[in-house]
Amino acid sequence: MARTYQYWAVKDGEDIAINLTVVSFSQSKGNFSCRAADPEEYFGHCEIEWETKDDTSHLTESEIASMEEWLVNEHSEYLADQDYYD
Numbered sequence: 178m179a180r181t182y183q184y185w186a187v188k189d190g191e192d193i194a195i196n197l198t199v200v201s202f203s204q205s206k207g208n209f210s211c212r213a214a215d216p217e218e219y220f221g222h223c224e225i226e227w228e229t230k231d232d233t234s235h236l237t238e239s240e241i242a243s244m245e246e247w248l249v250n251e252h253s254e255y256l257a258d259q260d261y262y263d
Contacts (some may be wrong), residue, residue: 182248
């Protein structure tokens with residue numbers, strides 16, 4: 178599964194590329210039923226584990242959360258494309 182994505186961020190006023198590698202990813206869609214036993218069944222869930230060799234120490238928690246949200250969207254789209262073409 179190790180797929181790498183390039184995320185662009187700003188450090189010291191300069192654009193920098195951060196290479197993010199997806200180590201593991203799991204996602205399920207919720208069924209949006211009022212009979213759902215737990216929130217995960219209702220809303221679904223998404224877990225992503227990533228790694229990078231690039232410096233991310235300058236990113237705030239909010240920026241890392243945004244980066245992870247972007248990564249989830251990119252990887253989900255990639256997997257959907259793979260399902261379509263397979």
